[in-house]
Amino acid sequence: MSNPELDHIACKGTIRAVHDAMDVLGGRWKMHIVASLRYGEKRYSEILKDISGISGKMLSRELRDMEINQLIERSVKSTQPVVVSYELTDYGKTIFPVIESLAKWGSEHRQKIIHTEE
Amino acid sequence: MSNPELDHIACKGTIRAVHDAMDVLGGRWKMHIVASLRYGEKRYSEILKDISGISGKMLSRELRDMEINQLIERSVKSTQPVVVSYELTDYGKTIFPVIESLAKWGSEHRQKIIHTEE
DNA sequence: CGGTATCCTTAACGATACTG
DNA sequence: CAGTATCGTTAAGGATACCG
Numbered sequence: 001m002s003n004p005e006l007d008h009i010a011c012k013g014t015i016r017a018v019h020d021a022m023d024v025l026g027g028r029w030k031m032h033i034v035a036s037l038r039y040g041e042k043r044y045s046e047i048l049k050d051i052s053g054i055s056g057k058m059l060s061r062e063l064r065d066m067e068i069n070q071l072i073e074r075s076v077k078s079t080q081p082v083v084v085s086y087e088l089t090d091y092g093k094t095i096f097p098v099i100e101s102l103a104k105w106g107s108e109h110r111q112k113i114i115h116t117e118e
Numbered sequence: 119m120s121n122p123e124l125d126h127i128a129c130k131g132t133i134r135a136v137h138d139a140m141d142v143l144g145g146r147w148k149m150h151i152v153a154s155l156r157y158g159e160k161r162y163s164e165i166l167k168d169i170s171g172i173s174g175k176m177l178s179r180e181l182r183d184m185e186i187n188q189l190i191e192r193s194v195k196s197t198q199p200v201v202v203s204y205e206l207t208d209y210g211k212t213i214f215p216v217i218e219s220l221a222k223w224g225s226e227h228r229q230k231i232i233h234t235e236e
Numbered sequence: 237c238g239g240t241a242t243c244c245t246t247a248a249c250g251a252t253a254c255t256g
Numbered sequence: 257c258a259g260t261a262t263c264g265t266t267a268a269g270g271a272t273a274c275c276g
Contacts, residue, residue, distance in 0.1 A: 007157035014153040014221045015168055021224030026146060028268085035132040039125035044238055050133055055270055060239060081237050082276090091230075094223065101219045103132045105212065106139030112209070146248085162258055173250050178259060199257050200256090240275075248267070255260075 024069050025095065029054055029062045031102060034088065034095050037072065041087035071095070142187050143213065147172055147180045149220060152206065152213050155190065159205035189213070 025031060029051065036042060036050040048059055063086060066072045071092035077083040088095075143149060147169065154160060154168040166177055181204060184190045189210035195201040206213075 002157070011154060011156055011168065013225075014156060014217065015150055017221035017224035017228070018149050018153050018217065019224070020228045021220045022146065022149065024227060025220075025223075028140065028144060031136050031140065032133055035136050036129060038129055038132060039120070050129065056239075057241095057271090058269065061269095076238095084238060094226070098216075098219045098223050099132065099136065101216045102139045102143075103135035105143075105216050106135035106137070107131075108212070109142060110135070110138045166258095174259070175251090175261095176249065194258095202258060238276095240273105242271100242273085244269100244271085246267105246269080248265100250265080251263090253260105253262085256258095 021098075024071070025098070027062065027065075029058060030066060031099060033059075033062060033066065034071070034092065034099055035103070037086060037088045037092075038096075038099070041075075041085045043083065043085050047086065066092070139216075142189070143216070145180065145183075147176060148184060149217060151177075151180060151184065152189070152210065152217055153221070155204060155206045155210075156214070156217070159193075159203045161201065161203045165204065184210070 025034075032051045032054070033047065036047045042050070044059070044063075047063075048054065048056060051059070063072065063074070067074050070089055072086050073089050074084065074086055077085075143152075150169045150172070151165065154165045160168070162177070162181075165181075166172065166174060169177070181190065181192070185192050188207055190204050191207050192202065192204055195203075
């Protein structure tokens with residue numbers, strides 16, 4: 001049943017789609033940020049605490065990128081001191097299935113690593 | 119129904135799982151390679167043609183990484199000239215759901231970009 | 237608190253030339 | 257064909273200091 005030509009076309013399509021996704025979701029931290037905002041809005045400092053390893057500079061840079069791409073929304077409450085929070089837009093929430101499958105694979109992968117005591 | 123504490127625990131778990139996945143699948147090209155091998159084994163030069171933008175150096179480096187992580191298998195047929203091909207291991211194939219959701223998001227994202235004529 | 241500016245180091249990556 | 261070696265450039269990222 002398998003057809004080399006059709007496979008090739010499908011393959012190229014998948015690669016292109018993966019490429020398009022990576023343009024926006026690529027980089028070490030974007031997926032982490034989506035995961036952090038998974039259950040609702042959070043403040044800058046909360047996200048910073050959530051994601052161990054990220055620096056403030058990178059977090060603000062990535063947040064800005066994602067805001068430009070309309071994945072997240074930044075809101076400022078002009079209290080004293082100022083409170084800034086971020087949340088996923090409806091469009092940003094469409095990434096959930098990706099995060100979910102990635103997280104699922106990641107936790108299964110960790111199990112595998114543990115059991116083969118690497 | 120939503121519980122801030124439970125959300126926080128779930129969130130941290132997701133972030134950790136995403137992190138574990140990224141350790142192995144991170145980088146600009148690994149997902150492309152999985153997509154390229156999606157429908158069966160391929161030769162080095164075929165993968166190189168599939169993935170536009172990747173250089174030979176990066177391809178061989180990424181392939182080696184993935185072989186070490188047991189995601190792909192490299193086989194050499196000692197004909198003249200030598201033929202080397204790569205294919206996903208059973209373990210590597212467990213990444214399919216991730217690729218699928220990523221590709222799905224990517225193609226929808228492209229549609230969105232086109233329709234908002236960015 | 238939520239950043240930006242500056243400096244610095246390392247890693248990623250590409251191009252080219254070369255080899256078995 | 258399937259790479260490796262070498263060189264050079266750009267990007268990623270951290271540390272620290274500073275600002276409204």
